[in-house]
Amino acid sequence: MRILLWGMNHRSAPLAVRESFAVAEVGPALEKLCASPEIDEAVIFSTCNRVEIVVVTRDLEAARLRLRVCFGRELLRGDAPAPPIRLEDHLYEHLDADAMRHVLRVASSLDSMVVGEPQILGQTKQAYQTAVDCGAAGPILGRLFQHAFATAKRVRSETRIAERPVSVARVAAELATQIFEDLAQKTALLIGAGEMAELALSALRGAGLGALCVVNRSAERAAELALRFGASAHGLDELPALLAQADVVLCSIGGERPLLTCEVVERALAHRPERPLFVIDIGVPRNAEAGINDIEQVYLYDIDDLGALAQRNADERGAEAARAEAIVEEQRQRFDGWLSALRAVPTIQHLRERVEALRSAELEKLLRRIDLDAALREEFDAWSRSLVNKILHPPIARLRKEAEREEGIAYLEAARALFALDEAESDGE
Amino acid sequence: MALRIQALTAALYLLASLLAGFALALPSARAERFAIRALWTAALLHLASFALLHRLDPPPPLTHLPVAVSFMACIGTLFFLVLLRRVRMAALAVLVAPIAFLSSVFALRIAPSSAGASELALSSASWSHAHVLLASAGLACLGLSAIAGLIFLLEHRRIKTKHPLGARWRLPSLEALDRANRASLVLGFPLLSLGVASGALWLVRERGTPWSGAPHEVASLLAWGIYALLVGIRFGSQQAARPAALSAVAGFVFLCLAVIGLEVLA
Numbered sequence: 001m002r003i004l005l006w007g008m009n010h011r012s013a014p015l016a017v018r019e020s021f022a023v024a025e026v027g028p029a030l031e032k033l034c035a036s037p038e039i040d041e042a043v044i045f046s047t048c049n050r051v052e053i054v055v056v057t058r059d060l061e062a063a064r065l066r067l068r069v070c071f072g073r074e075l076l077r078g079d080a081p082a083p084p085i086r087l088e089d090h091l092y093e094h095l096d097a098d099a100m101r102h103v104l105r106v107a108s109s110l111d112s113m114v115v116g117e118p119q120i121l122g123q124t125k126q127a128y129q130t131a132v133d134c135g136a137a138g139p140i141l142g143r144l145f146q147h148a149f150a151t152a153k154r155v156r157s158e159t160r161i162a163e164r165p166v167s168v169a170r171v172a173a174e175l176a177t178q179i180f181e182d183l184a185q186k187t188a189l190l191i192g193a194g195e196m197a198e199l200a201l202s203a204l205r206g207a208g209l210g211a212l213c214v215v216n217r218s219a220e221r222a223a224e225l226a227l228r229f230g231a232s233a234h235g236l237d238e239l240p241a242l243l244a245q246a247d248v249v250l251c252s253i254g255g256e257r258p259l260l261t262c263e264v265v266e267r268a269l270a271h272r273p274e275r276p277l278f279v280i281d282i283g284v285p286r287n288a289e290a291g292i293n294d295i296e297q298v299y300l301y302d303i304d305d306l307g308a309l310a311q312r313n314a315d316e317r318g319a320e321a322a323r324a325e326a327i328v329e330e331q332r333q334r335f336d337g338w339l340s341a342l343r344a345v346p347t348i349q350h351l352r353e354r355v356e357a358l359r360s361a362e363l364e365k366l367l368r369r370i371d372l373d374a375a376l377r378e379e380f381d382a383w384s385r386s387l388v389n390k391i392l393h394p395p396i397a398r399l400r401k402e403a404e405r406e407e408g409i410a411y412l413e414a415a416r417a418l419f420a421l422d423e424a425e426s427d428g429e
Numbered sequence: 430m431a432l433r434i435q436a437l438t439a440a441l442y443l444l445a446s447l448l449a450g451f452a453l454a455l456p457s458a459r460a461e462r463f464a465i466r467a468l469w470t471a472a473l474l475h476l477a478s479f480a481l482l483h484r485l486d487p488p489p490p491l492t493h494l495p496v497a498v499s500f501m502a503c504i505g506t507l508f509f510l511v512l513l514r515r516v517r518m519a520a521l522a523v524l525v526a527p528i529a530f531l532s533s534v535f536a537l538r539i540a541p542s543s544a545g546a547s548e549l550a551l552s553s554a555s556w557s558h559a560h561v562l563l564a565s566a567g568l569a570c571l572g573l574s575a576i577a578g579l580i581f582l583l584e585h586r587r588i589k590t591k592h593p594l595g596a597r598w599r600l601p602s603l604e605a606l607d608r609a610n611r612a613s614l615v616l617g618f619p620l621l622s623l624g625v626a627s628g629a630l631w632l633v634r635e636r637g638t639p640w641s642g643a644p645h646e647v648a649s650l651l652a653w654g655i656y657a658l659l660v661g662i663r664f665g666s667q668q669a670a671r672p673a674a675l676s677a678v679a680g681f682v683f684l685c686l687a688v689i690g691l692e693v694l695a
Contacts, residue, residue: 178584178593181517181604273669276603293589296669305591 192253564624
């Protein structure tokens with residue numbers, strides 16, 4: 001049995017290529033794949049950052065050909081034009097131990113674009129559940145994915161890989177919680193618009209931010225944003241009054257000169273010296289004068305400050321990733337041990353069958369020679385069974401144990417030779 | 430019996446300190462919850478031990494410095510725990526619990542005796558108790574205000590200089606620390622004032638005059654005056670959080686030097 005993984009991700013293929021393989025419904029593709037005799041088990045994993053197929057096969061070359069067909073034809077989105085690319089340039093292959101390691105790393109978010117992001121575990125569980133529902137996941141992939149989920153849980157609980165935010169938006173939200181006790185009681189003021197400002201606003205809303213006012217040069221745009229975020233829309237002329245009420249200010253508005261000057265902010269805060277003001281300036285060029293950070297109760301963070309914090313957090317995650325990799329390797333070895341132990345199953349089965357055949361034949365011969373009643377026959381039968389089991393127990397237990405190691409193959413071969421299992425097999429044939 | 434309870438109290442304070450340390454280092458919300466529970470148990474036992482001490486005949490004098498400090502720690506811890514119900518600042522247990530532990534160990538090492546009690550005239554004993562109880566409770570609240578102020582100053586500086594510690598440390602927010610500072614001041618200053626007033630009445634009973642010019646009296650009155658000024662500025666002119674925190678720390682340092690420092694030197 002071999003475990004084979006083929007796939008492409010955000011590192012091996014650009015978005016234009018990946019989106020051609022973004023399969024919304026993996027069920028039919030899985031069923032088609034498992035209908036092939038060379039594929040014993042399969043799981044398809046498709047997210048915005050990766051498309052991967054992991055299969056269990058007895059015929060490696062045939063499975064490779066089958067996966068080639070799958071990627072070349074079956075996984076291509078129906079409405080998407082075939083990308084003018086060589087698939088080999090974007091696909092990667094992992095075999096056996098590497099494939100196991102890769103699955104564990106993906107579930108633990110070590111292979112993600114943002115290391116430590118939490119969504120990937122849910123997506124992995126979903127992919128596995130789909131395979132189970134289609135009857136495509138068997139005992140080996142079942143065990144591998146259960147191992148992957150356990151690994152992800154260990155990585156989350158034993159390392160700090162997911163603790164610190166690495167996006168500018170989430171860094172801003174975390175900072176707000178360090179300044180304010182209860183964001184639900186706070187009022188935010190969004191000046192201008194822009195993707196980054198909206199992301200930061202969503203993150204702040206996620207952290208529980210209360211009321212929101214939107215100010216924009218364009219009344220239409222302000223009204224549109226206000227509608228989307230359940231806020232009130234205002235013109236720029238209302239800025240001083242709104243600033244005096246705000247606790248968090250998010251600014252991302254165009255303009256050559258800063259909108260929030262020291263004078264404007266000082267005047268707005270004159271009547272509320274005891275309340276802090278958190279200014280998140282995402283505008284380029286900057287919308288707030290750097291000097292406002294010197295005002296007692298103002299905390300100003302511009303895009304560079306937030307970016308530097310996000311990078312620092314990402315570096316810390318990188319350091320934690322090394323610890324997470326060690327956990328992944330430990331878990332992989334455990335799974336590998338279990339998989340290796342499976343190699344002993346046919347040998348043990350043959351051994352039991354061979355000895356059982358001998359026992360039955362010898363018992364039959366004995367019972368033909370002596371005349372015994374039914375009760376005694378059963379007694380003899382049970383006694384011989386017990387004897388055989390007692391003799392076989394130590395070697396079988398040893399075979400199972402040794403099979404978990406790479407060198408265990410020698411024990412299996414020795415057992416086959418000593419008990420003439422291969423001869424018995426060919427006799428049988 | 431009271432001493433045994435005090436020893437148990439000290440052990441529980443130590444446990445709470447360790448749990449609070451773990452909660453901060455790991456970080457773990459569960460360890461934090463256990464730390465707060467241990468602190469509640471310790472503070473209530475601590476209070477019970479004082480009640481038992483008071484039933485001794487004659488009771489040991491509260492003017493005994495280790496006992497007064499221990500009482501202060503007990504009241505401060507209880508006030509902190511009550512404040513926790515309104516302000517999210519459980520992480521401060523990492524400072525409160527060790528202070529309470531050291532204070533209770535200090536009181537255990539120098540066990541109070543009833544000997545000093547006989548020295549106090551029966552008529553003035555109640556005033557001396559009232560003075561120590563009120564002044565200690567006031568000091569405890571103002572001490573908590575100073576702890577909140579100190580953490581505020583450190584966090585404020587880190588955020589202003591773009592080096593925040595991050596939410597992982599579960600430290601209280603600046604706003605929570607400011608609220609704790611304000612609440613502690615609101616309760617602590619009146620208690621301190623009552624402590625000073627009862628001290629004057631004690632002197633009147635003892636010596637017939639409210640003022641003897643002793644260094645302790647001069648320093649205490651000066652400290653009270655400084656606090657009165659700080660409270661006036663804080664609540665009279667909507668003082669910003671950072672200067673308020675700075676005042677709380679500076680005021681408490683002076684108060685400790687004036688009240689406890691002079692006592693130790695004497």
